[in-house]
Amino acid sequence: MSVVKLQNVEKTYILKNEYIPVLKRVNAEFECGKLYAIMGHSGAGKTTLINIIDGIESFNSGHIIINGKDISNMTKFEKALVRNNDIGMIFQDFLLDDYLTAYENVMLPMTINKKFKKRAKERAWELLKEVNLSNRVNHFPKELSGGEKQRVSIARALANDPKILICDEPTGNLDEKNENKIFEILKNLSQMGKCVIIVSHSNEVLKYADIAYELKEGKLIEK
């Protein structure tokens, strides 16, 4: 069953009176239990696409259905709720709060989630254990390596048990060894039933992807 559905999604930027179409009637479906890779050259619109799926950026036309909910006409408040409940996000530069420890960072999205609010601390510890960071729970980001930071970021993305994980260049700042480790974790998560969408430059992701797309001239083409 697809948890992310893109129906004729179009996005055009207007820069200095010039129309720059980034997404042209994009149609795609992403299912749980699969790992998707979205490739494309720099400036192809990969980040725009995932920002639109996250509800961070608006789009000009079409529909996006996240976990059965059409976000096309949602308010900012409703989109924020979808981001918190249904989507886990992983970023190239980790985006951790430097002044919170690993487990506090993982707890952060749970503080506004009704489901996990009460047992946020225990769940944060469990998730860090799952990504093999049980010995780093009380460490601050500056005390962690790049790979460890990204694993904290993955644990945080899983905090509210979302069905969808969206990863924007998750290994962009990591060496080869850590890159494979992160992809393995993400692969495992997809095998455990998550819908994992990875945007990446690295061809390494193709080893782990169930389905790979290329974003080319505003179209999402299956490889």
Next chain:
Amino acid sequence: MKNKLIIKSFIRRKIFILYFILSIIIYSTLLVINVTLTNLQENRKKNIYHNSLASLHESNDYYDQLNSNKLIGDVKRVVYFDNLEDKTGRYYFLLDPKIDNRVLVYEDRSLKDDFIDIYLCKKDYSNIENTPYQEDTLSFSFNDTEEEFSFNINKLYKSKHVNSIAVSSKIFAKLLKLNDGYDYTFKLYESETNIKKNIKNVRILTSYTEDEMLISHRINQYITVLIIFDVMMFIIFIIIIFIISNNLINDLNKNINLEYLLGFNNLQISNNILVRLVLLNISSIIIAIIGSFIILSLFKIFIKIDYFLINYYLLGIMIIILIIENMYVVIKSFRRLR
């Protein structure tokens, strides 16, 4: 709990510690200056009040208006005798040149009708205190009446101001009826110049001695310096608040973005910004108040501080400025959100 993490993250920053300490220093300096200023101003008032006496003659009764005038205090109805008949010749000084060689008369409810109390300045008091004054009889009269009032002396008192006498209530009421117009004396809370601007026909009877003048001059100088310092600190306070606000917006930018991406809605993000600002401002104000009390307690060892009251007016202005600052930071941060 959601605010607990936000607070934890905020207070762990070096920049928070820096802003916190800076805010405490500014707030406590402002509060200490203001309390010191209040003390000096009150001391000046006391000094003026203690040393001053003014008189006023009016054709209409202004007693209530004078009593409600905050620049003056201790308003008393008085009358003046124009003539004194003194067989001993020792009491000539009761006809005081400061009041046109008349005798100033107050009311004393405890006195019997045929007795007076005499209030004399230090020099005149020492001339007469060892004489058998209880046996002396003094007679007083008005120029335009033939009625004469004779009294025995009940007691002598020292007075800081002009020489005067006190008569019983009954006599005093009679004198009031005979008096042409209404006479009052009162003490001053403000300088002579201010009083003269406020009350027409006022006549200053006593003010400072040279020493007192010097003290008063010094107090005035301190007050001027402190007012300048106070204004400067207030300007610095506003500048620092503005700098802190702008830096906070930049410092919190990453956090605001992160919260947005993690699914915090705009209201929750604004609330988080406010929590941080309120924490910074309220905690530093509370510590500044406690700190300024400690500093003033230490000052108290060296200088006289009677008034420990916080200047609520200043505190109110500071809080209004901080609320404006908070709103500015929230709105500006909010606009930066994607």
